[in-house]
Amino acid sequence: KRLEDLNVADTTCGYCAVGCRFDLYSDGEEILAARPTEEEDAPVNGISTCVKGKFGYDFINSDDRLTTPLVRDENGEFREASWDEALTRVAEGLGDIRDQHGGEALSLIASSKATNEENYLMGKFARQVLGTNSVDNCNRLCHSSTVAGLAKTYGYGAASISTEDLEIADCILLTGSNTTEAHPVLATRIKQNVRDGADLLVFDPREIQIAEYADQYSQVAPGYDAVWINGITRYIVNNDLHDEAFVEERTTGFEDVKESVQEFTPERVEEVTGVPHEEIVSAAETIAEADSCVFGWTLGLTEHSHGTENVMAMANLAAVTGNLGKPGTGVSPFRGQNNVQGGGGDMGPLPDNFPGYQDIADDEIRAKFEEAWDCDISGEYGYYTTQMFLAADDDDIKGMYIIGENAALSEPGVNHAEDVLEELDFLVVQDLFLNETAQYADVVLPASSFVEKTGTFTNTDRTVQMVKQVMEPKGDSRPDWEILQDLANRMGRAWDYDDTAEIMREVNSLTPLYGGISHERVEANGGLQWPCPDEDHPGTERLYAEEFNTENGKANLQAVGYSEPAETPDDDYPYTLTTGRVLYQYHTGTMTHREEGIMKYTPSDFVEIHPETAESLGVESGDLVTLESRRGEIVVPAQVTDRVGPDNVFVPIHFAESAVNRLTDEEHLDPAAATPEFKVSAVSLRAA
């Protein structure tokens, strides 16, 4: 088939939050080609796409796609149903719990794969229709500690940079980020900058691929990031290498931070983290000597029981070195799912915030939404996702509506999560596939994929971009926003949106952060970065150029002390397990497992084991190994490698057969953000 004979849409990638844009070509049945948008039109990627963006489309037309609603019959088996029957069952199931126990007995998990407009409606549906503030999303499992840590210090819980800052910074510090595999196009940009002379510092428990490009790679013990970060800050401030003018004019709390970091001498940092003290000194000097530095991180920094403190320590370091608000400087949490920035946070499917991070406990703000949505809203925060599963143990949550999230694999301690899903009075799952979570559902609703609908995604540098329909929804599947509208109307409301542009206009009217971000402007500009308060505003390339988003306009630095992981190795469980991603897979595999070409490269999970450890266990690469923690056990093939240290092992998160979250801990959560400690679990190993 010739390209000129096909349907084409200029759209945004549905995999990761780099937000690559490309033209997608379809014959109406399947996606036949993806071509990167020309650079001048694509402010975000501009270089290329990775393997997933280029080839990862078989899932859309997979035979496994849900094409009709499913309901449980009298024998407990799924049978196909009409939309009318399925939605009636949902309205009755959720409505009965709401009427008998109050809306707070219900919770909704929103989807960071869905569009901004759909996520706005998910938050509205929870509060207006269900009457609950217990609405949350996958952000809780990954970067919510970033949001909490940066918001406490600078005011906004997001990346301060534009992607292009990664290309012009004189120095880049990366930590807890396997950038090559999790954010491939960002890694390409960073490597290009390194080739052009930038310094790259990598701190990570694993000697990941991007470490090959680093001027300095330091292998750190998992769980002690604030220690080495504070050690760098200490060296800088004790040697007067900090940016005195910036600290004086634009920050508060410097003296507290200076005092608090004194315990983190290079020698102590070495003792706790394993990083040689000379490397702390050399990293500090490199950062201090650079004209500009970007501090980038992913989940290695955040998925801890003290992730918020880790992020605050990093925020202190960026501020004392004056690396904020100027070209080539800033903080950059690389977000994971395609729309976790917009859908997961900005649009307010959150238990404590309305869209635009407006606090639900603020009476004036709450009154604004009560009037707009014509409902009463409690000012008491609801449950975070991780807390919903604990609350269900106490029968405080009796029903859940889960949209585009595979909680039965992605929650910490999935043995516990499975028990909760099994015991709920009523569970609705809305997804493309009958995934592991849907197996527990009373009703399953078939949703459309991102190529079958129109809306917007917001990427990791706050750029809102268009998502365009290029195919009709498969079978009887429907876009999430249409399903929610139908359901809201069956549950007593009168929603009447014609399209997602109209939903975005409602967002604009209620959300100063997105006040000027209409579909028309996004389309005309090829993307707009928030904050963008009105339609004359050009968007904000770089945060904090003039002031911070705090009451006093300054970065409010706060002391971060010593913390340990919730669980440390002992005689029974002597190794530290960390989890993460691989290039060819995506999350729990619902999309990538349907890609024949992709599955050839990574057909299963594995455990990375250091050669010395492997020898002591008597295993070689390919042999099966049993990993056991206090919460469960899994069996996976070994991959013997010195990428990991002798005390650590690593397992990816992508396969149900070896669900690594059977080993992780659902109880010890970050006190500020309720993020679980995915990056540190004590485990034992044995040949299977």
Ligand code: SF4
């Ligand atoms: Fe898609 Fe991310 Fe790959 Fe870009 S880097 S093509 S956004 S998966």
